[in-house]
Amino acid sequence: MTFCAQVNAESFNLEYLAPQSSADKQAQQALQSANGLGAISDFINQTFEFDQPINLVVGTEDGPYYDSSDATIAFPYWFYTEVKQRFTKANYGQTGVSVADASLDAMVHTTFHELAHAVIDIHQLPVVGKEEDAADGLASVLMIEFFENGADMAISAADLFDLESENRKVLEDADFWDEHSLNEQRYFSTLCHVYGSNPDAYQDMIKQQIFTAERGELCIEEYQVLAGSWYELLSPMMKQTDE
Ligand SMILES: [Zn+2]
Structure with missing residues (x-):
């Protein structure tokens, strides 16, 4: 008889509440689809081990x-519904x-x-x-560094910030003292991360004048610092890979 049962405590737990509508x-x-939250939860558990379980x-x-x-x-269901409506309205397809x-x-x-x-x-x-x-920044780095088409995933997320910025035409004080940067800034910052991570693949951003070549150069440096800083902070909680 053995008492050393393998305790496989997960670092990240995903739970769905019963839908109400x-x-x-x-x-x-x-x-719940193949590239949905289950896959993300598996990725987090395969990659990290936290001091305390995190629940989604x-x-x-x-x-x-x-x-x-x-x-x-x-994480509300309506958040997904709202985002999907926004992309639908914009003919994102x-x-x-x-x-x-x-x-x-x-x-x-x-x-x-x-x-x-x-x-944190x-x-x-x-x-x-x-x-x-x-x-x-962490969202950009995890997508870009760990997912095959992660940079393109980040571009979709950036585009959502762009669509959300169309909600208001006038900037008020509240937009500036908000804890978040402006949606426009979140849009450009995310695209800057994508470009900075692989300037050759995303030359079009400069050609289409999304930002200037000079800004693009800084994006390369900024992304290196960003990814390096997050790696340093996360390395104590990263699982060793088998290879
Ligand atoms: Zn936040």
Whole structure:
């Protein structure tokens, strides 16, 4: 008889609450698809080991946000529905990326963004500058470095910031004192990360004058610093790979 049962405590737990409407049910089905939140949760568990389990609860009333009192990321179904509607309205399919894929890409970005808040909290990581920008930075780095088409996923997420920025025409004080950078800034920062990670592959951003060649040069440096800084902070909680 042995008592050393293999305890396989997961670092990241994904839970779906019962959908309350047909829209919620559709959102749940989409989020449960092959490249949805299950895959992201598996990736996090295969890659990281945190001091305390982090929970992702899908189907909450409010969110998305990270609640430090119970190390839980609250993620409403309506958030998916709203994002999907936004991409649909913008005819996003014309870009060559389907509305369904773009919506899931944005959900991955959001999950990694909230994961950053969780990891900063649990591991008491130092943050210099806006934590919200740091969280967007981690989302970019995880997608770009660990997913085959991660840079393109990040572009979908950036485009969502661009679409969200169309919500308001006048900038008010509240937009400037908000803890987040402006949606326009989040859009350009994410594209800057993508370009900086692989300038040869994303030359078109300069050709299409999304930003200047001079800014592009800085993006290369900035992305190196960003990815290097996150790697350094995350390395103590990264699992050793078998290779
Ligand atoms: Zn945030």
